[in-house]
Amino acid sequence: MQVSIAYKTLTKRQRSKICGVPIGASPSEFVVPFYNILWAELLGNAIFVDIATVSKKHTRPLKLTxxxxxxxxxxITTWIEELLNRAYGGAQRRKRAKVLVNPHAGPGGAVKIWDTExxxxxxxxxxxxxxxxxxxxxxxxGLCQELNIDDYDTIILCSxxxxxxxxxxxxxxxxDARRALQQLAVAHIPCGSGNGMSCNLNGTFNPSLAALAIVKGVRTPMxxxxxxxxxxxxxSFLSQSLGIIAEADLGTENMRWMGAARFEVGIVQRIFAKKTYPCExxxxxxxxxxxxxxxxYKKEHENVNYTVRKEAISNGRAESTEDDSMSASAESGEGLPPLKYGTIKDKVPSDWETVTLENLGNFYCGNMAWMAPSANFFxxxxxxxxxxxxxxxxxxxxALKYLDLMTSVESGQxxxxxATSYKKVLAYRITPRSKEGYISVDGERVPFEPFQAEVHQGLATVLSRNGKYEGPGPTGWEKAGVVAKGITTAVP
Structure with missing residues (x-):
């Protein structure tokens, strides 16, 4: 919902001048959505309000006087405080951020994006x-391992x-891994080829729109x-894969100059090569x-079952408190939670289902909907x-059926x-039966060896645009915000 504020009580009707002669009258009201208000302060005999002007492609700051x-x-002081309360809602003002910029992300240009947008x-x-x-x-x-987490509210990754x-x-x-993951909110400015994290948290793959979403971002468990x-x-925060998609990602590093298009080229090449990936x-x-x-899914979203990390706001700063869903052991700041199902070196639990797939095309697992701007796999x-x-x-x-299957990702079908097997799982183990290949974890290559995975609910904290995750839902649900070839770049 768009909520706006008018500055009627704070300005006088002003008249435009042409060659020094007053002509007509300019409006005494300037209407701005609360979401677009970045800051306001009283200096001397004027109020200065910083806003974000939003177009379809860019967000730019503008100062109003x-x-x-x-x-x-x-x-005036009371008015400014009320304005900022409405502008930020449950979000923290003046976040203290550790920013990491990868100059070589995607096709390059991350430094310029950071500096200008x-x-x-x-x-x-x-x-x-x-x-x-x-x-x-x-x-x-190493930087995050040694970071003094008490100096920052968020870590922002430009990559x-x-x-x-x-x-x-x-x-x-x-x-103190559990304390660090809960206390320090992770945020993402999309500067790479995939940009899945920004798509899921900010609702956009546009860097400047993502910046505005982070300014207004709400601490959310993930x-x-x-x-x-x-x-x-x-x-892993995003996905694990083996098969055509993993190869289309990791096997096309030499095509990074193409940007996100390299994934599509890689997929088509492997479909027509009729590659399969036997595994257990x-x-x-x-x-x-x-x-x-x-x-x-319907129950989760009807109940808005995303618990926002609680914050005690004081003087524009947020002091994070432990979320009710986290166990008491997390409060002690210990290392990572113990593995409930053991490691890859242990026997497979007796209540797990085991199958051998000789003609596997794709194995893809994740916990967020968008893997890339046009890839809604989950x-x-x-x-x-x-x-x-x-x-x-x-x-x-x-090959034609395979192409139809892969293009259905963009069409939402x-x-x-x-041909798609879709399950909700708590844990799994995969053992490749071929000698070489690619395994992708969040788009990063790991050894082509067996591995085991299990999920930890709410272990991390991130900044999301509105306290929940972006996603279109299964066919027929939550179509708002989805366009033919990816997610919208519009703001609320």
Whole structure:
């Protein structure tokens, strides 16, 4: 809903001048949505209001000045405070942010995007920014591992989905991992090829619109997934995949100059090559039918079952408190939660379902709907329901049927395709039966070896535009905000 404010009581009717001669009258009211108001303050005899002007492609800051006439300072101060209360709602003002910029994200250009499209929005919102340009892959892991989390409210990653992956894993390596993941809200400015995190949290893959969404962002809990592979434990926030999609992503690194189009080229190449990926899969299934999953999704969204992290607002600062859904052990600031189902080195639990798939085309698992601006693989995803969405399909079908299946992702019909197996799961193990290939975790390559995964409900904290996750839902639901080839770039 658009809510607006008029400055009628604070301005006098002014007249335009042509060659020094007053002509007509200019309006005494300037109407701005509360969402677009970044800051307001009284300086001397004028009120200065910073707003975000929004077009279809860009968001730009603009400063408005209103002269004060016969209004007391106390009344103005009260008015400004009420304005900021309405502008920010449950969001924290003047967030203290650690910013990491990856200059090489996607096709490059992240530094220019940050300097020209993003930082001006944050500056106008009076955010405190500590900026680091990363210089090598994996650097963000160490930076987040050593970060003084009490100095910041949020960590903002300007990149594709690579830096968020590194940030979550860096926080997860800390001795106080659970406290760090809950206290420090992770946010994303889309500067890469995939940009799935921004699509799900900000509702856009446009950097300046994402910046505005972060300014008004609400602290929201998010599920993370633990992967056990060899002796390593990896955190995943977005997806894990093996098969055509993983190869189309990781096997097209030489095409990064193409941007997101490289994924489509990679998929078509592998479909016509008729590649399949034999493997053994063991799964702890929670919901096995699409009708059951639809019912669950509808219930979750009707009940608005996304619990916003509580904040005690004081003098424009937010002091995070423990969410009721988190266990008491999380309050102690211990490391990551123990693995409920063991590691890849343990036996598969007896109540898991195990199948061998000789002609697997895709194995794709995640907990958020959007993997990229035009890739809604998990139509029924609820990013804080403690479940992962597991999608598989048979690779032994004709190229035309396969193309129809993959293009149905953009048209919003993927969920209902008969060739798509869609389940809600708590944990799984996958064992490749070929000698080499690609496994993708949040778009990052990991060794082509067996791994086991389980979900941790509400382990992380992120900033989302309105306290919930963006997603179109299974066919026929929540179509608002979805266009033919991806999500909208519009703001509320």
């Amino acid at each position: 209103f002269a004060i006439h016969d209004v007391s300072e106390a009344a 993003v930082k001006p929005i944050f500056d106008s919102a009076r955010m405190a920014l500590d900026i680091t340009h990363t210089t090598f892959s994996g650097e963000a892991v 594709g989905d690579g830096l968020p992956h590194e940030a979550f894993n860096g926080l997860g390596k800390r001795p 599920d993370l997934v633990s992967l056990s592979q060899g002796d390593n434990r990896i955190l 899969i063991s799964v702890k299934v929670e919901m096995a039918t699409k009708d059951e999953i639809k019912s669950h 139509a029924a995803a609820c990013a804080n329901d403690g479940l992962m969405d597991l999608v598989t399909n048979d690779g032994n079908i004709s 993927f969920f209902d395709k008969p």
